[in-house]
Amino acid sequence: MYEDKTLTCRECGAEFIFSASEQDFYAEKGFQNEPGRCPTCRAARKQRTGGSDRPQREMHEAICAECGVTTQVPFRPSGDRPVYCRDCYSKNRM
Incomplete structure (x- = not known):
């Protein structure tokens, strides 16, 4: 059903493969958008933000x-x- 796609990372400009299995996973989860960052930039961003884009909660x-x-x-x-x-x-x- 899905075929591998070559995408360009919006952060570093490198090309990366959005595999058919990843596309299937995205569809299962209901994600509407394709990934905008390559796996390396996604991992780096996750590392910087502690795994979340949300600000720290006030306790x-x-x-x-x-x-x-x-x-x-x-x-x-x-x-x-x-x-x-x-x-x-x-x-x-x-």
């Missing part, structure tokens, strides 16, 4: 409603719902 201190330990959560606790530390959250989730 907020809270007291675990179950064990009372001070923890950090990625949202501002409003006080109307219990907040759990990672361990208690994992136990209660099951």
